Amino acid sequence: MPFTSLGLAPELLRAVAEEGYEQPTPIQQEAIPLALAGRDLIGSAQTGTGKTAAFMLPILQRLANAGPKHVLRALILVPTRELAEQVLQSARVYGRHVRGVTAAAVYGGVGMEPQTKALRHGADIIVATPGRLLDHMERGHVDFSRLEVLVLDEADRMLDMGFAPDVRRILAALPDQRQTMLFSATVSPEVDALARRALDGHASVEIGRRATPAEGIEHVIVAVDKLQKRGVLAKILRAKPAGQTLVFTRTKYGADKLVTFLRKDGIPAHAIHGDKAQSHRTRTLDAFRSGAADVLVATDIAARGIDVDGIRMVVNFDVPNDPEVYVHRVGRTARAGARGLALTLISPDEWLLMGDIEKLIGQTFPREVIPGFEPSIKPLQPKPMAAEQPKPARSVRARVGGRRRR
Numbered sequence: 001m002p003f004t005s006l007g008l009a010p011e012l013l014r015a016v017a018e019e020g021y022e023q024p025t026p027i028q029q030e031a032i033p034l035a036l037a038g039r040d041l042i043g044s045a046q047t048g049t050g051k052t053a054a055f056m057l058p059i060l061q062r063l064a065n066a067g068p069k070h071v072l073r074a075l076i077l078v079p080t081r082e083l084a085e086q087v088l089q090s091a092r093v094y095g096r097h098v099r100g101v102t103a104a105a106v107y108g109g110v111g112m113e114p115q116t117k118a119l120r121h122g123a124d125i126i127v128a129t130p131g132r133l134l135d136h137m138e139r140g141h142v143d144f145s146r147l148e149v150l151v152l153d154e155a156d157r158m159l160d161m162g163f164a165p166d167v168r169r170i171l172a173a174l175p176d177q178r179q180t181m182l183f184s185a186t187v188s189p190e191v192d193a194l195a196r197r198a199l200d201g202h203a204s205v206e207i208g209r210r211a212t213p214a215e216g217i218e219h220v221i222v223a224v225d226k227l228q229k230r231g232v233l234a235k236i237l238r239a240k241p242a243g244q245t246l247v248f249t250r251t252k253y254g255a256d257k258l259v260t261f262l263r264k265d266g267i268p269a270h271a272i273h274g275d276k277a278q279s280h281r282t283r284t285l286d287a288f289r290s291g292a293a294d295v296l297v298a299t300d301i302a303a304r305g306i307d308v309d310g311i312r313m314v315v316n317f318d319v320p321n322d323p324e325v326y327v328h329r330v331g332r333t334a335r336a337g338a339r340g341l342a343l344t345l346i347s348p349d350e351w352l353l354m355g356d357i358e359k360l361i362g363q364t365f366p367r368e369v370i371p372g373f374e375p376s377i378k379p380l381q382p383k384p385m386a387a388e389q390p391k392p393a394r395s396v397r398a399r400v401g402g403r404r405r406r
């Protein structure tokens with residue numbers, strides 16, 4: 001889909017072309033036509049997806065088209081000064097052929113005075129961190145009476161940084177009649193609650209929203225050092241109950257290495273990934289489907305076509321970088337109302353990635369350690385999330401124990 005089919009004005013298309021963008025990103029394809037139509041949006045999008053242009057281009061178009069000039073009409077709230085500067089820069093770049101629209105940034109750690117001037121002289125677009133904006137509001141520097149658009153960018157980070165009370169006070173000061181767009185890498189229950197408050201009962205469109213995993217999946221994390229992961233996996237597979245297990249690795253090389261290791265250890269695992277011939281993949285999948293092979297090691301891309309009922313356990317040998325990938329992976333188990341186990345082997349360098357996944361899913365997963373494979377660094381115990389029901393902890397060993405295969 002070309003940029004020209006999104007409904008953007010020629011001066012914006014020109015700026016986009018000068019940036020060298022050839023095609024809109026998926027989030028831009030979804031968001032831009034809706035935003036131009038004035039709809040409220042909740043966008044699930046991480047940095048690097050082109051989300052800034054997705055909201056900035058429609059804002060610039062609205063401000064260029066009609067309405068008063070040099071009064072505050074669009075407010076973009078961001079968690080950090082760095083992001084504020086970056087978003088301001090985007091406004092300048094995408095708006096370089098739009099006449100008469102000005103933008104300014106307002107954030108802490110620098111003098112108030114230049115910002116006060118910008119606010120007083122009427123910037124059309126203000127990019128602000130919540131704390132400093134409140135300071136200016138309390139001093140009477142900000143007039144929201146003509147505000148038309150509010151963007152909450154990186155809403156999850158704003159909440160993480162403790163800005164919820166500030167954001168609520170800002171929301172209370174804004175006109176009800178406005179367009180609201182919220183973007184967040186993960187849409188946790190907390191982000192959802194903020195979105196509901198920001199939208200105040202207005203209908204909104206969700207874009208880029210990730211699927212949530214099935215109810216019947218039990219998520220468990222096993223903390224282990226990187227070099228011990230293979231040993232732990234072998235131990236778990238040896239004790240696993242009947243049924244198929246799908247193991248995910250990030251790379252094809254990793255999948256092959258793992259299969260070689262498991263086979264040496266007496267576990268007849270099979271690998272499936274893009275470097276294998278199609279005939280080999282088909283044969284492996286057939287064997288997996290029929291139950292003749294019960295441990296399959298796959299990369300994310302190869303696993304796309306795997307549609308097998310009866311997968312009891314999904315193992316994340318590597319923690320995926322993108323929380324959405326986690327949801328896709330574990331969605332292979334607990335099909336059609338069945339129960340399944342999603343087990344993630346996590347080394348100390350992967351703790352942060354796991355936090356993002358738990359946030360997306362809105363649960364903290366139990367952490368376990370396998371005796372004999374204790375990690376050199378103790379795993380962090382996260383605080384349970386507000387919306388979550390406490391879960392009784394059962395050990396992985398108790399769960400995957402039972403009959404031995406040999």
Ligand code: AMP
Binds near residue numbers: 023024028048051
């Ligand atoms: P963002 O997700 O908004 O932080 O954008 C990430 C990067 O992608 C920025 O450096 C943008 O300049 C760039 N970008 C945004 N939209 C496009 C596009 N349609 N094609 C290529 N690059 C883009």
